[in-house]
Amino acid sequence: MVEPSGRRFVILAEGAFGNITSKTARGVIRYSATPTVAVIDSANAGRTIGDVIGAAAGTQGRRPVVATLEEALALPEPPTDLLLGTAPVGGTLSVEWRAIIMSALGAGLDIVNGLHVFLADDPQLAAAAAAHGATIQDLRRPPARMDVATGRAHLPGKNVILAVGTDCATGKMGVAIELSRAARAAGLSSAMVPTGQTGMMIEGWGVTIDRVAGDFLQGTVEWLTAEGERRADWVFIEGQGSLDHVAYSSVTLALIHGARPHGMVLVHQPGRERHILFEDAGPFGRMRSVAEHIRAHEVVAALVQPSKVIGIALNTSLYEDDDDARGVISQTAAETGLPADDPYRFGGGPFLAAIRARLDAAATA
Numbered sequence: 001m002v003e004p005s006g007r008r009f010v011i012l013a014e015g016a017f018g019n020i021t022s023k024t025a026r027g028v029i030r031y032s033a034t035p036t037v038a039v040i041d042s043a044n045a046g047r048t049i050g051d052v053i054g055a056a057a058g059t060q061g062r063r064p065v066v067a068t069l070e071e072a073l074a075l076p077e078p079p080t081d082l083l084l085g086t087a088p089v090g091g092t093l094s095v096e097w098r099a100i101i102m103s104a105l106g107a108g109l110d111i112v113n114g115l116h117v118f119l120a121d122d123p124q125l126a127a128a129a130a131a132h133g134a135t136i137q138d139l140r141r142p143p144a145r146m147d148v149a150t151g152r153a154h155l156p157g158k159n160v161i162l163a164v165g166t167d168c169a170t171g172k173m174g175v176a177i178e179l180s181r182a183a184r185a186a187g188l189s190s191a192m193v194p195t196g197q198t199g200m201m202i203e204g205w206g207v208t209i210d211r212v213a214g215d216f217l218q219g220t221v222e223w224l225t226a227e228g229e230r231r232a233d234w235v236f237i238e239g240q241g242s243l244d245h246v247a248y249s250s251v252t253l254a255l256i257h258g259a260r261p262h263g264m265v266l267v268h269q270p271g272r273e274r275h276i277l278f279e280d281a282g283p284f285g286r287m288r289s290v291a292e293h294i295r296a297h298e299v300v301a302a303l304v305q306p307s308k309v310i311g312i313a314l315n316t317s318l319y320e321d322d323d324d325a326r327g328v329i330s331q332t333a334a335e336t337g338l339p340a341d342d343p344y345r346f347g348g349g350p351f352l353a354a355i356r357a358r359l360d361a362a363a364t365a
Contacts, residue, residue, distance in 0.1 A: 007081055008037045008081070009034055009036045010040060010072040010079035011025045011028065011038075012040050012082055012101075013040065013041050013085040014100070015042070016041065016086045017039050017085070018041075018044065020169055021277075022085055022086050024084070024085045024087050025085030027198040027199075028085065029049060029057055030056050030174075032201060034081075036063055037078070037079050038071070038072040038075060039065045039066070040065075040068065040100070041067075048061060048064060048065065049063045051065075052065060080109060082101065082110070084101075084115055087198075093119070104134075105129050106128060106132055109134060110134050111129070111137065112201060114139045114140060116140055119136045139208055140197055143207055146213075147219030147220055147223050149257070149258055151304075152222055154225075158233055158234075158235060159235065160228070160235045160260075161236050161237065161261055161310075162239060162263075163176045163264075163267055163313070164239045164255070164256070164266055164293075166242055166244075167275050167287055168240075168248055168277075170267045170272075170315050171267055171313070171315040173199050174344045176236040176237065176239070177192050177236075179265070179343060179348050179351070180234070183352060188233065188234050190235075190236065191232035192236050193235060193236065193238060194207075195208070195209045195221070195255065205227075207220055209251055210240060224237070237255065240252060242275075242293075243293065243296050244287065244292075244296070245278070246275075256304075257300075257303075260301075260304060260307065261301075261307050262307065263309070264301070264309045265309070266294060266309050266312050267312075267315065268290055268312060269314070270332070272287065275287055291335075293309075308362055311351060311355040312332050312340040313340075313342065313343055315342065315344065316329065339354030339357075
């Protein structure tokens, strides 16, 4: 996790804070070492961050939701950075947001951008940044390196775990972070490998692989895995997309074949039956079952290097009562014969212990 170094975020989530497209805001608020001093969303202005996203706010729960950037700048601890906190389909920039970004640059705020559009390439925004001593960080800009996968072997003594999912926005990043933190709490050397813009905002390194050219996708994942192994013995790789997603399956495939993990953790949200934001896509919107996903991931992995699903991480956010959540966890474990838990809700320690045991058993089988 990156130290804050005096930085303070104001997160722009206008019209979206609390819904599925603001997962970037939610992840940064919960996990980043850089504090969030406010969220901009006029629809929720006057409330606190905790009022909107509940326990996911963590220690930031009492921070305000404001209607304008000017309100955030007037806080006793004003922000140093404007972070764009939503992940809309296509990752485009609205006219309204452009005006807010121009105002932020005029106030000398740095911009942290996870959208597909590169703000530093915009002449007007670049000129405003230069005039006011601000920087623009486009996290989705592909790295200059162009790596083609070579099939490198894992380093001795390393354990590479890949989070995969039954859909987008199931919580793959959160699971990877929770498992990595649980590993460190257990005295293990651990690293989380960010493969998306939110993970990069939290960890301070990585590559947003959905903007990497197809020829270099697996090679980039291979390099990220090697870097994770250089940093730690236990490597938890953030997943992207899902194998059965008509729009986003390619990044999942690249992660499986590029990382060649020792084991996979399948992340699923019980109660979700169609792909989020693609519910109206006819037959393409239907999600495959957990059992189908287990089989598919293991078959796809084995085309290059065998890997098993060693646990099911459930996103039980649709179950308000903890007992109901634990009930669906127990049911999933019984149906799949695999360890199951919600590490985001109940902590990663017990789940980590269970998947370590499963991984050890697979290695000696």
